[in-house]
Amino acid sequence: MPSPPTWSKRASTPSGEGVVGALAMPGTAVPERPAAQFREWMKHHGIEDVSEAVAARTTMLWAHLHGLVGLEIEGHVGSMGIDPAALYETELEGFVRSL
Numbered sequence: 175m176p177s178p179p180t181w182s183k184r185a186s187t188p189s190g191e192g193v194v195g196a197l198a199m200p201g202t203a204v205p206e207r208p209a210a211q212f213r214e215w216m217k218h219h220g221i222e223d224v225s226e227a228v229a230a231r232t233t234m235l236w237a238h239l240h241g242l243v244g245l246e247i248e249g250h251v252g253s254m255g256i257d258p259a260a261l262y263e264t265e266l267e268g269f270v271r272s273l
Contacts, residue, residue: 197228197232197235197273199273204226204230204231208226208230209227209230212229212230213226215229216229231273234269235266235269238265238269239266242258242261242265246258
């Protein structure tokens with residue numbers, strides 16, 4: 175599995191932003207329902223320096239990668255003869271493009 179610095183250099187937005195930059199990119203809309211839930215969660219935990227959009231996008235990315243990690247740990251990816259690094263990189267690139 176490639177290290178996070180490799181991911182952030184390779185997976186980028188059309189403007190050249192890496193993964194971390196894309197997560198914090200201003201102007202990316204988050205549907206109101208999850209945004210409201212993240213605002214409430216952040217208020218409850220005293221988080222003031224992160225927007226609900228960043229929190230939502232970070233959680234979505236974590237969920238995607240968590241699923242891939244689970245498949246890899248259980249041996250499903252390897253048993254198919256698939257390189258997990260390629261899956262992670264493809265998932266990150268797709269996620270960043272979707273923003």
